[in-house]
Amino acid sequence: MTQAHQAGPVLELGDVSKSFGAVTALRSASLSVDAGSIHALIGENGAGKSTLIKIVAGVHRRDGGTFRFQGADVDFTSTAESKGAGIAVIYQEPTLFPDLSVTENIFMGRQPLGRGRRIDYAAMYTEAEALFARLGVYIDPRRPARGLSIADQQIIEIAKAISLDAALLIMDEPTAALSGVEVERLFAVARSLRDEGRGLVFISHRFEEVFELCDTVTVMRDGSYVSTKKIADTTVDALVAEMVGREVADLFPKTVAEVGDVVLDVQGLSSVGVFRDVSFQVRAGEIVGLAGLVGAGRSEIARAVFGVDKYDEGSVELLGKKVPASNPRAAIKAGMAFVPEDRRKQGLVTEASVARNVAGVIRRGLTTAGLLTGRAENRAAAPWAGRLEVKTNALDMHATTMSGGNQQKVVIAKWLATEPKLLIIDEPTRGIDVGTKSEVHRLLSDLAGQGLAILMISSELPEVLGMADRVLVVCEGRITAEIAREDATPENVMFAATNAVTHTGSEVPA
Amino acid sequence: MSDTTLRPSAESPVARTLKTLLRSRELAVAIVLVLLIAVTTIKSDSFLFGATGWRDLLLTPSMLILLAVGQTCVIVTRNVDLSVGSTLGLTAYLTGRLFVDTSLPIIAVVLAGVLMGAVLGLVNGILVAFGRVPALVITLGTMYIYRGAFLTWAGSDRINASDMPAAFKDLGTESILGIPILTIVAVVVLVIVGYYLRTARGGRELYAIGSDPDAAELYGLKVTRRILAAFVLSGALAGLAGVVSAARFGTVSSSVGQGIELEAVAAAVIGGVAIFGGSGTVWGAALGAFLLVTINRALPVLGISDFWQQAVVGVLIVGAIVLDRVLVSRQERALIAAREHGPDTPSTGSGGGPALAPIVPGTPADHEPGHETGTTDPSDTEEVVR
The missing domain is CATH 3.40.50.300 (P-loop containing nucleotide triphosphate hydrolases)
Known part of the structure; x- marks a missing residue:
């Protein structure tokens, strides 16, 4: 140097x-x-x-x-x-680059060259082995990065x-x-x-x-x-x-709602390699937070409950009725709504207007003789967007030009139009400006107050602690703790979330 | 990092090379090809040993091999070039026109054909690389545009064998040591491109770009320039194929090269070039081209009807893709299963890690500070575990 x-x-x-x-x-x-x-x-x-x-x-x-x-x-x-x-x-x-070898991944664009500007593979492998030796690990320099x-x-x-x-x-x-x-x-x-x-x-x-x-x-x-x-x-x-x-309490205006009957009852849900023996309930008016590290299996559990992903064992009941597995349409019909983690990819047609997005899920109910008119869409969307205070000039505005907070509200509006009993929401404030996060939180709190059961997945500990009536902690595909709002602290949630962390790195043969 | 699968293999280089070869798609396609030729020859020995059998066997695939080699370079970058058939037609006609209208030497005409193909490829490349529009759409458009230009230019005109010099037409029929010249041309191109893709930085970067375009940007690779180069090469080889076509058939009509772009894609896919980029070799694509052409010639000899000839090609393509999917998902399943059983194996990573403790819901906040995974961090759990 x-x-x-x-x-x-x-x-x-x-x-x-x-x-x-x-x-x-x-x-x-x-x-x-x-x-x-x-x-x-x-x-x-x-x-x-x-x-x-x-x-x-x-x-x-x-x-x-x-x-x-x-x-x-x-x-x-x-x-x-x-x-x-x-x-x-x-x-x-x-x-x-998954298709290329480990060594090529290290040296891509600046491979050692031999005579005639051709890549000197032997030198490259030797150098890669030397690097791994310095790091004290054994990785076959010739294996592909995939897996x-x-x-x-x-x-x-x-x-x-x-x-x-x-x-x-x-x-x-x-x-x-x-x-x-x-x-x-x-x-x-x-x-x-x-x-x-x-x-x-x-x-x-x-x-x-x-x-x-x-x-x-x-x-x-x-x-x-x-x-x-x-x-x-x-x-x-x-x-x-x-x-x-700042104080956590200032950020998240969760109002206490009356907790009603059991809305969602999940028993013994398992999916090989993803999560195991997951059981929990969500009651009306309650916000249940699903906490844990990224990759612990929280989103996967939610997706299985909603029916996007398959599960191998267990049952999901909504209001006492069994919800069929891997059938999101049946889940919507039964009264579930699901706001996914990446709303740009999965939750929102960003190129379409607000009205079209909001009306998207209830389209079938809006058609006249099989045709869908812009007027019918606007009519159906207006009350919902209004209720959620989506700050857009008109329902015709394209969702892609809105801020993250408003986009999230449009996605929520879209689902509320189906009049759900249970709202599953994954990372409700990811990518949203810090200042507008609390608006989304207030909305969730209001919805719970109106008797909606909410299952909220979040990586942000203050959000979980501030919003959830109950915290379920997921670690490596299992629920490792259930903590009531009064008892939940950053320390005990993190402790449960990282319980088996020692194993990572040694458990994953490629 | 404690698992055995990651250790450098103890195999000798020879054994490793042999193992790679035995598992390769190239070998599988080659075996199918040899079997096909053998069966057809048993049925009718003129297929291989007839007056023109040997020559036709080698000569017929030369055009498609050129196209498949170019196509492979484009496909490994996660793009596709559907305009090569029209490019081929245009340059074939250009070749004929130059012989009719000028007295340029043969070598100049060949170069003009290649150059024109390269220019047409450059147009594709610029539109794809700078327009940020999927190559499928762009080259579908230029396919029609180039074909339209060809039709307008040629009109009802057609180039006949008598328009071209004998020396040029001889290129299409002559052989050296029993190998047709055009086949030698195709093989030389194949070897050069294959060597480049394997041993040059630029070649490896094509694979990197196709494997993960976003990562390629983060690596600071010259993505735009490489994609441009791939399209130029594909166009130039299509141009060369157009010249080859003119030399071989002696005539150029307005339908020459129609539909051959899909054969080129098919050849690449059958030869193990992943349609989503990042893997596959020109060797495989060339063998795929050889197989496709030979199937079309062999099936009539075997007395199989037209319908089945098309269907067999279809089955080959679908089979190749299904095989790729099955192999990938098998690998993924094995991985998941391995992870599932992972926690039961003794951990080597216990050096600084937390001890396993029973879960106590509502553990009071004052438990051991300085816990390995950040118990003191109240605000952020963005930690990626596996």
Whole structure:
């Protein structure tokens, strides 16, 4: 490395801002990373960490602010430029080519060349093996990337980043899928890279890792810079206070509703390899939160209950009547509504008008002699959109131009038009501006107050704790805890959610 | 990371190569091809040993091999080129016209044909790479446009054998060491492209782009340029195929090359090129082309009716795709089953991990701090487990 132990910052970001349409991802983000240092970047979901990283990586371009790398002003327009300048990024989700070999994935675009500019496969395999040896793992360099566990994919990403010989290495939650031993190995590599004088940015939600590995920490909140401190000068409590910065109670106006009869009764639901022996009930007027880590099987359970996915054993009853398996149409008829996680992909025809979206699910009831008129659609949609306060100028406005919060309301409106008894909602506020999240929450709270049974899946702990009357925690396909609202704390929910985490990484042969 | 399947295999390079070869689609197609030729020859030995049997066997597929090679380069990038049949027709006609209207040397005419094909391919590539419109739609459109241009240009005109120089027509009939010249041309192209796709960065990047276009962008690969190049190559090879067609048949009518684009796609698919990109080789596609052409010639000899000839081709295509799906889903099922049994095996990752503890609903907030998975983080559970 040329700038071994060079003092001064490798990366300087000042007041960086970025918006995506109506959603502001970054307001004023700042970050200064020294050479020969490991810098932690923390903040809750939606704080803008990933967006900031993508600006550094050249995926997005900033709207405003300063961006200096190794002392020079830069403005990357592509990932190739950022890579060429000496920045390696490990993204939260591995980006590999499944059809190509592990080695090709590491060296794609910069394979070692032999005579006549042909790829020197032998040298490439040797180098890959050397990288794996340095990381202390055994992966056949010739096997395809398809079928690798997330942990192994992460290892490939790390090997790729190391082989780039970058001056700045950014790791966006690299340890999330790794086991203890693998994390230790990664840390050893990170420290050796630091001692070579490189700058590292480490994004993690695990405080003990931040305190163990990093020397400096920057906190972000709501797309803005909050503070930068030496690790030695701060504590977990101080960091948490800075990350949250507000009381959970202010955010989520859940009103207590009268809890009625059992609406949904799920008994012994199992699906091989996905979830096992899942039993729970949801009552009228109740919001049940399904918490757990991403990949624990929460969405899969919801999809099976609604009938999108198959299940092998168990039963689903709605209002005492059995709901047939893998038949979403029957589930809708029985009174279920399902707002999926990715509303752009699954819940909303973004190119269509609000009215058409809202009327979509009840179309059959609206047709006159088999024909569907725009007027009938508008007539059916108007009361629902009005009730949900969808702020659109007209029902004719296309859903794609609306903000995330309004889009979510349109999806909910769409389902309320079927007059459901049970609403299953997956990640109700994902991708929604922090400021408008509470509107969606108030809506859910109101609906529960009107006697709707709601099953809410959420990765955001404050949302679960603030909204749910009861929290079911899913871990590796099983419900590992059921916690009443009064007893639920971040600690006991997280504890149940991570109960079997030791196993990951060793349990997944590829 | 403790499972044995990830360890580098202890096999010798020879054994590994042999194993890969035995499992390859290329070998399967080659075996089917050899069987087909053998059965047909048993039925009628002139198929292989007749005066023109050997020559026709090798000569007939040369055109389709060229197209299939070009098509493969496009398909591995998760695109498709349906305009090659029209491109072939246009360049075949151009070849004839140049002989009629000018006295250019043969080599110049051949190059003009290839160049024209490349230009037509460039148009496709620009529309696909910059227009961000699916290649299926773009090349379906240019297929009609190029065909229309051909019809307008040629009118009722047709190029006859007498219009072309004898030396050029000889290319279509002459052989070197018992191998027709046009076949040698096709094989040379095949070897060059096959070598490039395997050993050049640009070739490997075509596979990467088709395997995951988004990841390719994140890697900083020159996606636009590579896709453009693939279409130019496909067009140029279609142009060369047009010249080959003119040399071989001696005549060019306005229907030449009609429908051959689908045969080229079929050849690639039968040869193991994944229609969603990222995998497959030109070797497989060329064998697929050889098989397709030979089936069409062999089935009449075997006394099989027209209907069944078409159906057999269809069955081959569907069979190839079903086989691919079955193999992939079998792999996935094996993976799920392995994960299902995973937690029962002793874990090696216990170094810094939390000990397994019974679940206590409503555990008080003061339990051990500094828990491995971040009990102190109240706001964020975005942690990806597997």
